[in-house]
Amino acid sequence: xxxxxxxxxxxxxxxxxxxxxxxxxxxxxxxxxxxxxxxxxxxxxxxxxxxxxxxxxxxxxxxxxxxxxxxxxxxxxxxxxxxxxxxxxxxxxxxxxxxxxxxxxxxxxxxx
Amino acid sequence: xxxxxxxxxxxxxxxxxxxxxxxxxxxxxxxxxxxxxxxxxxxxxxxxxxxxxxxxxxxxxxxxxxxxxxxxxxxxxxxxxxxxxxxxxxxxxxxxxxxxxxxxxxxxxxxxx
Numbered sequence: 001x002x003x004x005x006x007x008x009x010x011x012x013x014x015x016x017x018x019x020x021x022x023x024x025x026x027x028x029x030x031x032x033x034x035x036x037x038x039x040x041x042x043x044x045x046x047x048x049x050x051x052x053x054x055x056x057x058x059x060x061x062x063x064x065x066x067x068x069x070x071x072x073x074x075x076x077x078x079x080x081x082x083x084x085x086x087x088x089x090x091x092x093x094x095x096x097x098x099x100x101x102x103x104x105x106x107x108x109x110x111x112x
Numbered sequence: 113x114x115x116x117x118x119x120x121x122x123x124x125x126x127x128x129x130x131x132x133x134x135x136x137x138x139x140x141x142x143x144x145x146x147x148x149x150x151x152x153x154x155x156x157x158x159x160x161x162x163x164x165x166x167x168x169x170x171x172x173x174x175x176x177x178x179x180x181x182x183x184x185x186x187x188x189x190x191x192x193x194x195x196x197x198x199x200x201x202x203x204x205x206x207x208x209x210x211x212x213x214x215x216x217x218x219x220x221x222x223x224x225x
Contacts, residue, residue, distance in 0.1 A: 009152070031211065032212070042218070043216040043217060044202070051211075089155065094210050095209075096209055097210045098143055098160050098210055102155040102156075104152055104153060
């Protein structure tokens, strides 16, 4: 069946360093790729998303890249801060079909 | 707007008991869904609805029922609780099917003993 693989499962970085989280999807029909941040005990919240007609998208310190050929997409966080510590989930979805497949999550720890 | 709300926040059940998790949204979203979140397994879709009166199964529907009598409400029923249903449950809604942001509720932490 369709799935989304996410790596790494945990990631520790020093404050100010960059963090990269990678996801691979299997469904060629997927054309929408959101990233959610979940702080401890809180709900997942969208931080950035990308559609299949775009290769890269940036929002301040956060960027997402998409390689449709390889079915990879990645989240890049630059100049990490302690408040970036959270669990990050990637997902793949297809417009018009109510199906979101989530990755298993990456626990990011930013060390002060 | 309150967004997506869920009740209760915490619940402890004994094996075999039944209960209903409540979910409501005030954004007039047609599309609503229920997920369960277990350690190391991400979010898995239980059931979803594309509008009032229309529901369908997701990835892990066994042991759960849903109904959608209004646009606003989408309750999840556990018919006979089992320890395997210990999890955190999230309700979500969106204004389109796929391809758009989902808005999540605050979650319900359920423990079945």
